[in-house]
Amino acid sequence: MQELTYTEENYIKSIYTIQDRSGTGEASVNEIAERMQTRPATVTDMFKKLSEKSLIHYEKYKKVRLTEAGTKIALNILRKHRLWETFLCDKLNFSWDEVHEVAEQLEHIRSQKLIDKMDEFLGFPEYDPHGDPIPKHDGAMPASKSIPLSEMPENVPCIFVAVNDTSTAFLQQLKRFNLEIGAELTITERMPYDRSVWVTNKKGDSLQLSEKIAGNIYVV
Amino acid sequence: MQELTYTEENYIKSIYTIQDRSGTGEASVNEIAERMQTRPATVTDMFKKLSEKSLIHYEKYKKVRLTEAGTKIALNILRKHRLWETFLCDKLNFSWDEVHEVAEQLEHIRSQKLIDKMDEFLGFPEYDPHGDPIPKHDGAMPASKSIPLSEMPENVPCIFVAVNDTSTAFLQQLKRFNLEIGAELTITERMPYDRSVWVTNKKGDSLQLSEKIAGNIYVV
DNA sequence: GGGCTTAATTTGTCCAACCATATCATTATA
DNA sequence: TATAATGATATGGTTGGACAAATTAAGCCC
Ligand SMILES: [Mn+2]
Ligand SMILES: [Mn+2]
Ligand SMILES: [Mn+2]
Ligand SMILES: [Mn+2]
Numbered sequence: 152m153q154e155l156t157y158t159e160e161n162y163i164k165s166i167y168t169i170q171d172r173s174g175t176g177e178a179s180v181n182e183i184a185e186r187m188q189t190r191p192a193t194v195t196d197m198f199k200k201l202s203e204k205s206l207i208h209y210e211k212y213k214k215v216r217l218t219e220a221g222t223k224i225a226l227n228i229l230r231k232h233r234l235w236e237t238f239l240c241d242k243l244n245f246s247w248d249e250v251h252e253v254a255e256q257l258e259h260i261r262s263q264k265l266i267d268k269m270d271e272f273l274g275f276p277e278y279d280p281h282g283d284p285i286p287k288h289d290g291a292m293p294a295s296k297s298i299p300l301s302e303m304p305e306n307v308p309c310i311f312v313a314v315n316d317t318s319t320a321f322l323q324q325l326k327r328f329n330l331e332i333g334a335e336l337t338i339t340e341r342m343p344y345d346r347s348v349w350v351t352n353k354k355g356d357s358l359q360l361s362e363k364i365a366g367n368i369y370v371v
Numbered sequence: 372m373q374e375l376t377y378t379e380e381n382y383i384k385s386i387y388t389i390q391d392r393s394g395t396g397e398a399s400v401n402e403i404a405e406r407m408q409t410r411p412a413t414v415t416d417m418f419k420k421l422s423e424k425s426l427i428h429y430e431k432y433k434k435v436r437l438t439e440a441g442t443k444i445a446l447n448i449l450r451k452h453r454l455w456e457t458f459l460c461d462k463l464n465f466s467w468d469e470v471h472e473v474a475e476q477l478e479h480i481r482s483q484k485l486i487d488k489m490d491e492f493l494g495f496p497e498y499d500p501h502g503d504p505i506p507k508h509d510g511a512m513p514a515s516k517s518i519p520l521s522e523m524p525e526n527v528p529c530i531f532v533a534v535n536d537t538s539t540a541f542l543q544q545l546k547r548f549n550l551e552i553g554a555e556l557t558i559t560e561r562m563p564y565d566r567s568v569w570v571t572n573k574k575g576d577s578l579q580l581s582e583k584i585a586g587n588i589y590v591v
Numbered sequence: 592g593g594g595c596t597t598a599a600t601t602t603g604t605c606c607a608a609c610c611a612t613a614t615c616a617t618t619a620t621a
Numbered sequence: 622t623a624t625a626a627t628g629a630t631a632t633g634g635t636t637g638g639a640c641a642a643a644t645t646a647a648g649c650c651c
Contacts, residue, residue: 156607156608158607158608159607179628179629180628180629180630181627181628181629189608189609189610190609190610190611191628191629191630192609192610192611192612192629192630192631192632193608193609193610194629195629195630195631196607196608196609196630197608200607211616211629211630212615212616212617212628212629212630213629239485242492243485243488243489243492244488245484245488249484252482253480253482253484253485256480256481256482257480260473260476260477261476262472262473262476264465264469264473265459265463265473268463268464268465269463272462272463376637376638378637378638378639379637399598399599400598400599400600401597401598401599409638409639409640410639410640410641411598411599411600412599412600412601412602412639412640412641412642413638413639413640414599415599415600415601416600416637416638416639417638420637420638431599431600431646432598432599432600432645432646432647433599
């Protein structure tokens with residue numbers, strides 16, 4: 152078990168996320184630079200370091216992929232991140248759009264006992280406040296099988312279960328639309344020009360969502 | 372409000388602790404190096420940096436003292452440290468000797484809201500699991516719960532913080548025993564016949580103190 | 592006051608994480 | 622297939638935090 156810096160942990164988590172949502176299961180230098188708010192040169196340096204530690208598969212000028220060991224680490228950080236978010240919402244009454252930034256720090260706290268006790272304290276939750284599945288201790292991940300709202304056909308009701316963007320800006324926007332996890336939504340009309348969608352909720356309220364927003368709302 | 376690194380925060384906390392338990396209210400390069408497990412050269416560098424940021428009063432070859440601003444920061448970290456320790460014990464059933472290491476990490480989490488909510492969640496506690504007072508939000512510190520050394524249980528380390536007798540005779544006696552404010556003491560054995568106690572200090576020296584002497588040494 | 596001891600500082604190095612700029616590879620397109 | 626655009630890497634530099642070794646100041650003892 153290696154000692155990783157907070158920075159290395161953040162890179163590994165970013166690689167996990169990027170490779171998870173790109174069809175190919177890989178991540179590029181530029182994608183990581185964008186996500187980490189840093190420069191490509193820095194990412195190349197880090198790729199070499201992580202490769203040296205056998206946490207990613209890396210070949211010059213090619214995209215990277217987490218190794219088995221790297222994936223295990225990513226899942227462990229994700230587990231901590233999501234358990235902390237759950238704690239902040241359930242026990243300290245944070246609202247779901249405030250937790251991410253703090254969890255971004257808390258996820259790096261090193262104590263196996265702490266995270267086990269926290270899991271127990273929270274009643275072994277399966278999903279975090281954003282609807283994302285919390286990896287188990289062994290890395291097992293509850294199914295999420297959700298798709299972007301933007302890919303739903305018209306007139307088929309679905310349930311808002313997760314967000315794909317945890318930025319405060321996005322979550323504030325949802326708040327403005329009064330959209331929360333658990334809401335039952337139906338696309339009534341899709342505008343061909345900009346791919347925005349008209350959506351109604353259970354109460355019959357109707358609202359128009361841009362493609363960007365609908366693409367970051369995950370439903371089942 | 373400046374952004375400090377974790378390292379700077381740890382140095383400030385160390386300076387606070389050392390100056391608090393040394394009679395003069397000052398801390399030396401060597402004392403800090405010892406406490407931070409680092410070298411004097413490193414400490415000198417850090418003193419220059421903290422001085423540059425107006426967090427300590429520093430003059431070459433002299434001992435240092437926290438400024439008003441530095442003290443405020445120290446108290447805030449101490450507050451977070453002790454609230455987290457309380458959380459770990461009260462809510463997650465850690466035992467009091469397991470919490471310090473984790474709190475050493477948690478004390479650096481930056482979120483005003485988190486620490487306020489945590490304080491409330493714990494019922495605004497005044498003392499941490501070690502009996503140390505938790506600074507209030509404004510830096511006010513509840514009176515330290517010092518007790519006579521004679522009332523300490525065996526094998527629990529404590530710190531000599533005050534005397535209850537200022538007579539020359541008593542102080543001479545302490546001098547003879549090489550006992551000074553700030554010393555870390557542990558009662559290793561209590562003699563039932565005359566209630567005298569065997570005490571060891573950090574260096575491992577062992578000495579026997581009468582009930583009268585132990586009763587006038589206050590510790591936390 | 593001169594010498595000795597201890598404490599503190601200076602100097603030069605190192606490593607992690609950054610960046611700007613220049614160069615090199617890959618790819619897409621003409 | 623040649624060329625341009627894009628993506629990745631190499632080079633050299635900065636900053637924070639650490640160290641060892643050499644040097645300098647302070648405190649002490651006679
Ligand atoms: Mn999050
Ligand atoms: Mn993070
Ligand atoms: Mn502690
Ligand atoms: Mn700490």
